[in-house]
Amino acid sequence: MTIDLQTLLNDLMQPPRIPRATYRLQFNQDFTFEDAQALVPYLDSLGISDIYASPLFKPRSASTHGYDTVDYNQFNPKLGTDEDFEALVSTLHQHEMGLLLDIVPNHMGVSTENVWWTDVLKEGLTSEYAHYFDIDWRPQNRYLDDKVLLPVLGDHYGRVLEAGELQVVYWHGDFYIHYYEHQFPLTPESYGKILHQVFAKLSEV
Incomplete structure (x- = not known):
């Protein structure tokens, strides 16, 4: 997924856009970016101003809900390609609609599919990702110093x-x-x- 910096800056300079009416879509392998794109005209006709999307980033492979993200750097491949997402956004813009993203930054999926978490378990406090997580490295039990319980x-x-x-x-x-x-x-x-x-x-x- 590539982001044009100038376009991003232009968007940030715009006044805040307040959603008028939202409609939540639960994305999964049976409801993809293409499926959502096809719904946009209908949602627009209902008076919906913004789609509220369930998490779109890559979750655990067995996930059906997307709330167990393992990689924030790529979309869930089961939902479609970057081009499919851009097509959805383009259609929303054509209908002057917005997209609200649930990015769940307060928790991730914990498995070996999560490179950040696995590296923390392996390298401990010296992991480059250690500060990404809220871990008490100095608990009351000194035996657990620099460990994850x-x-x-x-x-x-x-x-x-x-x-x-x-x-x-x-x-x-x-x-x-x-x-x-x-x-x-x-x-x-x-x-x-x-x-x-x-x-x-x-x-x-």
């Missing part, structure tokens, strides 16, 4: 470990802890301990 285990840690529910896997050049549907990247500083155990097991073969 996530309540995902279904039982006490020891019981989960003894039950074999935590698995270390190597995936795409990194080590991860798998716990059912969850995947958590391990810090590179821990790789030595993992490889030491692997080599120890191999020496017994």
Whole structure:
């Protein structure tokens, strides 16, 4: 998606536009930019001044609502292309209608599809994305300094470990802890301990 700076500046110089009547559209793979574009003339005839759109940025691949964004730098590919979005906006302009975007900046989808979040779990406070998230790096429990505490285990840690529910896997050049549907990247500083155990097991073969 490309943005013409001069056009953006011109738009910002315009007086504030106050919506008169909004109509919310829930975008998903069954209702795309093209579908919304086709509705614009009808909505205009109803007196709607602005479309209020559900989140349009890329969510988790299994998302049906879009409120679990994993990448704010691209649209949800299931909704269409950048050109499809621009065509929707052009049609809205032709009808002198506006577009309100729900960008949900206060939360994101947490999974390995979220590069920012995954990097924070892997690199901790040294991650270039650490300041993007509201994380208490100095909690009352000093043992948790510079750590992220996530309540995902279904039982006490020891019981989960003894039950074999935590698995270390190597995936795409990194080590991860798998716990059912969850995947958590391990810090590179821990790789030595993992490889030491692997080599120890191999020496017994």
